[in-house]
Amino acid sequence: MSEIGSAMSNAALQGTEHLRVAIRRRPGRWVATATVIVLAVYILFALATNQNFQWAIVGHYFLNGEVLAGLLLTLELTALAMLIGIVLGTILALMRRSGVALVSWIAAAYIYVFRGVPPLVQLVFWYNLATLYPSIRVGVPFGPVLFHVSTNSAISPLTAALLGLGLSQAAYTAEVVRAGLMSVPRGQTEAGLALGMSRQQIFWRIVQPQAMRIIVPPIGNETIGMLKASSLASVITLEELLQSVTIIYTRTFQTIPLLVVASLWYLIVTSVLTVAQHYVERRLGRHLTGSPGGATYSLMQGWWLRARREGSKQDG
Secondary structure: OHHHHHHHHHHHHHHOOOOOOOOOOOHHHHHHHHHHHHHHHHHHHHHHHOHHHOHHHHHHHHOOHHHHHHHHHHHHHHHHHHHHHHHHHHHHHHHHOOOOHHHHHHHHHHHHHHHHOOHHHHHHHHHOHHHOOOEEEEEOOOOOEEEEEEHHHHOOHHHHHHHHHHHHHHHHHHHHHHHHHHOOOHHHHHHHHHOOOOHHHHHHHHHHHHHHHHHHHHHHHHHHHHHHHHHHHHHHOOOOHHHHHHHHHHHHOOHHHHHHHHHHHHHHHHHHHHHHHHHHHHHHHHHOOOOHHHHHHHHHHHHHHHHHHHHHHHHO
16 A cells, blocks of 8 residues: 555656746835835935034034933933833722722723823923922821921922823823733633632732733833923923933024934934833743743643642641
């Protein structure tokens, strides 16, 4: 029987010896690629040869001390505002999923208000809070005042920027975290309970690792958005990157070159954040390969085996 099969295979091969593999031509792709390359070279050449950009002045101010100080403040403002947004947003997301109706409604009201009011309006509002409350008092309700401070001294431009950007970001982050948590099927929580796991263990071992795959990419995009949104703080005289170059070009009247300097720094930092986001997503994907169900099965299996080993040790 094997001899007949081999003979048929040889015959089939002999019949296809004259056939050649034809590579499918895709002229449209080559034309599109060539067009894009030509346009990119043309745009770069037009930018480089346009004397109105004053590239010599751009190079002179690119590493200027005032510009670098503004860049450092921009990075600090972005990091702190995102920290506030992530911490508070996670708390709000958990509140939204709470079984207590009042707690869920409070979180929903916060998200509704801070997502509905533009961040620029919030920045100006916090910066002028002293017009509503000239002083900040902390004490016992209807009792003695334990702490008292002037609002103007407490709400500096940096504080107003952190409040305006951080509290606004928390509303968006809350919805991102809530979407990530909702992406994990409820049946996996029930399976964890059936294995004897507590709800805290289910959250940290099953729900949180899978939700992070949904949460991390939007948070990375929000961080890049926060970097650009930090330029709004220039309206309240905070000397971040945009305000720093604004101060310089109001003194030198070299508006375009200084705006190019700010744009280049924003592009550089955005590129670094994009690479970091890609690296984090790859590392996260290595820990959770395959489908969410397969990852959950592995986690539950590992938990079940550890529980059996601990139980056998106790019995011994």
